[in-house]
Amino acid sequence: MNQTAAALSGAFALAGVGAVAGLLTPARWRSAAVGAATTGVGVTGAVAGIAAVSGTVWQVRLADLLPLAGVSLAVDALAGWFLLLVGGVATVVGVYTVGYAGRVGHGPSARGALALLPLFVAAMLLVPAAGSVSTFLLAWELMAVTSLLLVLAEHRHSPAVRTAGLWYAAMTQAGFVVVLLGLAWLAAAAGGESFAAIRAGTAELSPLVSSGVFLLCLAGFASKAGAVPLHPWLPRAHAEAPSHVSALMSAAMVKLGVYGIVRVAFDLLGGGPRWWWLLLGALGAVSALYGILQAAVATDLKRLLAFSTSENIGLILLGLAAAGLLAGTGQLAVAGVALAAALLHAANHAGFKTLLFCGAGSVLRATGTRDLDQLGGLSRRMPATTALVAVGALGAAALPPGNGFVSEWLLLQALLHQASAGGTVLTIAAPVAVAVVALTAGVGVATYVKALGTGFLARPRSTTAAAAVESPPTMLAGMGLAAAVCAGLAVVPAVAAPALGRIATSLRVESAPLQGSGVDLRLAGIASSISPLWIAVGVVGLTVGFAAVARAVGRARRRAAAWDCGDGPLTARMEYTATSFVEPLQRVFDNVLAPEQDVDVTHPAESAYLVRAVAYRRRLPDRVEARLYRPVITAADAVGRAARRLATGSVHRYLAYMLTALVAVLVAGVLR
Amino acid sequence: MTVGWIVAAAQVVLVAAVAPLLVGFTRAVRARLEGRAGGRIAQPWRDLRKQLRKEPLIPADAGVFFTAAPAVLMATSVLVVAAAPYLSTRGPLSGSVDLIVVVGLLLLGAVALALAGLDTGTAFGGMGASREVTIAALVEPTLLLSVFALSTRVGSTNLGAIVAAGTSNQAQVFTPASALAAAALAIATLAEAGRLPVDNPATHLELTMVHEAMVLEYSGRDLALVEWASAMRLTILLGLLANLFVPWGVSTSLYPGAVALAAGVFVAKLGVLSGLLAVGEVFAAKLRLFRVPELLAGSFVLGLLAVITSAVLA
Numbered sequence: 001m002n003q004t005a006a007a008l009s010g011a012f013a014l015a016g017v018g019a020v021a022g023l024l025t026p027a028r029w030r031s032a033a034v035g036a037a038t039t040g041v042g043v044t045g046a047v048a049g050i051a052a053v054s055g056t057v058w059q060v061r062l063a064d065l066l067p068l069a070g071v072s073l074a075v076d077a078l079a080g081w082f083l084l085l086v087g088g089v090a091t092v093v094g095v096y097t098v099g100y101a102g103r104v105g106h107g108p109s110a111r112g113a114l115a116l117l118p119l120f121v122a123a124m125l126l127v128p129a130a131g132s133v134s135t136f137l138l139a140w141e142l143m144a145v146t147s148l149l150l151v152l153a154e155h156r157h158s159p160a161v162r163t164a165g166l167w168y169a170a171m172t173q174a175g176f177v178v179v180l181l182g183l184a185w186l187a188a189a190a191g192g193e194s195f196a197a198i199r200a201g202t203a204e205l206s207p208l209v210s211s212g213v214f215l216l217c218l219a220g221f222a223s224k225a226g227a228v229p230l231h232p233w234l235p236r237a238h239a240e241a242p243s244h245v246s247a248l249m250s251a252a253m254v255k256l257g258v259y260g261i262v263r264v265a266f267d268l269l270g271g272g273p274r275w276w277w278l279l280l281g282a283l284g285a286v287s288a289l290y291g292i293l294q295a296a297v298a299t300d301l302k303r304l305l306a307f308s309t310s311e312n313i314g315l316i317l318l319g320l321a322a323a324g325l326l327a328g329t330g331q332l333a334v335a336g337v338a339l340a341a342a343l344l345h346a347a348n349h350a351g352f353k354t355l356l357f358c359g360a361g362s363v364l365r366a367t368g369t370r371d372l373d374q375l376g377g378l379s380r381r382m383p384a385t386t387a388l389v390a391v392g393a394l395g396a397a398a399l400p401p402g403n404g405f406v407s408e409w410l411l412l413q414a415l416l417h418q419a420s421a422g423g424t425v426l427t428i429a430a431p432v433a434v435a436v437v438a439l440t441a442g443v444g445v446a447t448y449v450k451a452l453g454t455g456f457l458a459r460p461r462s463t464t465a466a467a468a469v470e471s472p473p474t475m476l477a478g479m480g481l482a483a484a485v486c487a488g489l490a491v492v493p494a495v496a497a498p499a500l501g502r503i504a505t506s507l508r509v510e511s512a513p514l515q516g517s518g519v520d521l522r523l524a525g526i527a528s529s530i531s532p533l534w535i536a537v538g539v540v541g542l543t544v545g546f547a548a549v550a551r552a553v554g555r556a557r558r559r560a561a562a563w564d565c566g567d568g569p570l571t572a573r574m575e576y577t578a579t580s581f582v583e584p585l586q587r588v589f590d591n592v593l594a595p596e597q598d599v600d601v602t603h604p605a606e607s608a609y610l611v612r613a614v615a616y617r618r619r620l621p622d623r624v625e626a627r628l629y630r631p632v633i634t635a636a637d638a639v640g641r642a643a644r645r646l647a648t649g650s651v652h653r654y655l656a657y658m659l660t661a662l663v664a665v666l667v668a669g670v671l672r
Numbered sequence: 673m674t675v676g677w678i679v680a681a682a683q684v685v686l687v688a689a690v691a692p693l694l695v696g697f698t699r700a701v702r703a704r705l706e707g708r709a710g711g712r713i714a715q716p717w718r719d720l721r722k723q724l725r726k727e728p729l730i731p732a733d734a735g736v737f738f739t740a741a742p743a744v745l746m747a748t749s750v751l752v753v754a755a756a757p758y759l760s761t762r763g764p765l766s767g768s769v770d771l772i773v774v775v776g777l778l779l780l781g782a783v784a785l786a787l788a789g790l791d792t793g794t795a796f797g798g799m800g801a802s803r804e805v806t807i808a809a810l811v812e813p814t815l816l817l818s819v820f821a822l823s824t825r826v827g828s829t830n831l832g833a834i835v836a837a838g839t840s841n842q843a844q845v846f847t848p849a850s851a852l853a854a855a856a857l858a859i860a861t862l863a864e865a866g867r868l869p870v871d872n873p874a875t876h877l878e879l880t881m882v883h884e885a886m887v888l889e890y891s892g893r894d895l896a897l898v899e900w901a902s903a904m905r906l907t908i909l910l911g912l913l914a915n916l917f918v919p920w921g922v923s924t925s926l927y928p929g930a931v932a933l934a935a936g937v938f939v940a941k942l943g944v945l946s947g948l949l950a951v952g953e954v955f956a957a958k959l960r961l962f963r964v965p966e967l968l969a970g971s972f973v974l975g976l977l978a979v980i981t982s983a984v985l986a
Binding site for chain 1: 724725726727728729730731732733734735736737739740742743744746747748750751754765767768769770772773776777779780783786787790791792793794795796797798799801802803805806808809810811812813815816817819820823824826827828829830833876878888889892893894897961962965972976979980983984
């Protein structure tokens with residue numbers, strides 16, 4: 001039993017302990033006990049991941065644990081990367097949960113909601129650890145069910161939670177069915193259900209089978225990852241779930257959709273024709289752009305973060321598509337950089353999105369609202385939370401020296417430096433992809449300036465925001481941990497280079513895509529380099545230096561009423577809100593977003609030339625959902641209503657149905 | 673190594689000293705062409721000295737984002753100047769800060785000011801911030817496509833490598849792709865630096881303000897820092913435009929004589945470019961805010977054409 005095995009077994013054991021503790025401990029200590037257990041699961045999972053990415057692989061088959069197929073685990077470097085990611089997120093969320101769930105004993109700290117938390121983490125650890133199709137599907141379903149129950153934790157609180165749960169349940173189950181079909185087809189065609197057997201058998205697969213498997217798995221995994229147009233569950237579930245669950249789902253669970261795509265397309269199927277990658281790239285580009293535009297116009301803080309998850313998944317998929325496309329044209333070095341960019345961005349997104357969802361949870365807990373239009377003024381009342389959210393926003397906006405910048409830089413390098421020998425398709429696709437990444441980054445900056453600027457700065461726009469108080473220390477400690485990880489990834493991303501090299505080798509692209517010491521970051525096959533450490537030291541050092549010199553030389557500052565061009569006294573109602581802040585951007589992208597606006601003018605009875613009141617409403621519905629899903633739902637509703645006529649309540653009729661069915665089966669049997 | 677840092681420091685001092693003069697020069701040229709007397713070229717320096725002596729006021733509701741923004745803006749500008757190949761292509765930061773980082777750092781400075789504008793809690797601050805980030809978001813694709821067009825022929829986004837390749841092989845610089853990229857980057861520069869026709873630096877009219885609306889609440893040394901850093905950003909962008917597309921005169925070594933010559937050529941190039949900018953501004957009217965995306969879409973198409981031309985002709 002090696003280090004990976006010991007740590008992973010420890011994680012599963014701790015998850016069991018945590019679940020029991022959640023059920024048995026009294027409300028007063030429940031969240032502390034479960035939080036500690038979840039942190040334990042996270043730490044041990046992360047240790048297993050570190051061991052695996054350092055080269056300690058582990059394989060085991062427990063034939064007797066489950067009937068028919070048994071349980072088969074196989075942890076390699078790729079699995080280790082995602083174990084590390086899930087473990088890291090769970091560590092932070094465990095600490096945060098202690099304060100967030102609190103001691104009230106209902107809602108997020110109810111017995112069931114807390115007992116499920118370590119089990120959800122364990123299921124997420126089991127997904128990358130699975131070594132066969134049956135184990136993978138079991139883990140996938142466990143993850144789906146536990147997360148669904150956690151989303152519904154506050155179902156008594158509002159009907160929106162129930163709607164969100166329904167959407168999530170329907171889409172995750174549909175996704176599961178598609179993945180099940182794909183993987184079962186693959187196992188049947190390759191002649192074995194363990195991943196090792198499939199890998200050995202894929203050489204003889206016909207293009208039809210491998211493309212069919214790819215399409216089915218892509219649909220299923222992309223819906224779990226929240227890629228547009230398979231995303232409608234995501235803004236609902238992430239917004240309505242308790243915030244620590246949102247953090248786990250958005251930072252860790254959706255990444256396992258990415259893991260599924262990498263595992264199936266790169267590892268099990270061993271790459272494929274060019275149209276696979278163009279399809280994946282198109283999916284990524286649409287997700288990135290649509291996701292960030294919806295995030296930019298969202299006024300609900302958690303909905304904004306959820307759509308930004310779609311955007312980041314889009315960037316990750318774009319990196320994967322570039323890796324597959326470039327590996328297909330023989331440019332292995334650049335393909336390795338693209339793959340490293342995708343995987344590093346997955347880790348970076350996990351870091352800053354955990355931090356931001358926890359921050360949104362703190363805001364929600366302090367003010368009771370997620371509406372950015374109602375917030376404001378939190379930087380005075382919750383200074384620590386604001387500072388931590390600012391660190392996360394810096395990473396999410398992909399600005400230097402944040403952590404998101406490093407992985408977007410890698411992605412851009414891979415897209416910029418493919419050789420022109422790659423053919424016409426690559427010549428056109430690469431600049432378009434660069435433009436997509438650039439526009440996404442630009443709108444992303446606007447989005448996070450809005451989130452931070454209108455949510456936390458200036459003056460409170462509601463009484464609840466004015467009454468906000470700072471979060472308890474455990475919540476701040478959890479967020480601080482996430483901020484430290486973000487800072488580490490931002491400043492010395494080269495620590496991930498050996499792990500990414502091992503993954504790239506196992507997926508048969510470049511052996512060491514990232515090189516460089518702790519100070520600078522160099523690439524295989526591309527002459528560009530940056531030094532994240534120097535950039536961070538430069539920005540922070542110079543800022544502190546200039547502030548100190550200005551303070552020492554100049555006169556002291558004095559507070560006074562805002563000048564505002566000599567206008568009268570200002571009220572909080574005159575501030576720019578989140579809605580007004582993005583109005584110019586929303587107007588620019590009017591054709592994509594298609595806002596619905598109503599202006600109702602009511603006139604007094606005496607004259608139609610006078611105005612008594614003007615009511616203005618604007619809604620920004622999710623267009624993809626309205627165009628793609630509503631018709632399907634309406635049709636399903638109609639079919640359901642029509643089918644009701646079959647069940648009238650008459651026993652005679654039911655007996656006739658049974659007789660008909662029996663006769664049909666018999667006839668079919670005889671004819672065969 | 674030490675010589676390299678001295679050259680980097682010399683670049684910072686040179687740009688910091690020249691930037692206000694450059695602003696003064698454009699104002700003087702503009703005034704002369706419009707038939708006004710105008711101020712002296714050194715007037716921006718006098719303004720800075722005056723503002724540095726005055727007492728800085730901060731709005732009652734502003735917090736640390738407001739007070740930190742001038743320093744952040746200045747820090748990003750100085751870092752970019754230290755890394756850019758204005759005098760020599762062999763600067764010590766040439767391998768640490770590449771063209772994409774430069775774009776990112778300039779954006780970081782703009783974001784710091786936008787957050788400061790929101791932090792004041794005034795309607796004008798929010799308005800300026802909203803407009804600024806909208807324009808910044810739309811400029812980004814053009815900037816990165818220009819980076820694409822510039823970096824493919826060198827195989828690197830490192831600024832020193834791009835300029836050095838230009839000085840050693842001048843046939844590479846004057847290509848159709850390069851001309852298209854230069855046009856795209858020039859439009860992006862106007863938008864980034866807040867010049868006509870995107871933003872009017874000489875106005876305080878609420879309908880048209882972008883940059884000025886964000887910095888309306890600054891006073892004293894804070895305002896001085898913001899104005900100085902803004903002038904440096906204009907100089908940075910014009911200097912990059914000059915050295916990336918006309919890389920003559922940039923020293924490829926660290927010999928003092930060559931660097932001194934490069935400094936003279938650099939100032940001359942800046943003079944020509946800012947003169948052209950001023951002449952252009954006399955004849956241009958400011959676009960409506962909602963017409964700006966059309967201009968930026970045009971520059972984006974130029975950038976895309978530049979990339980595809982360079983791939984086709986390569």
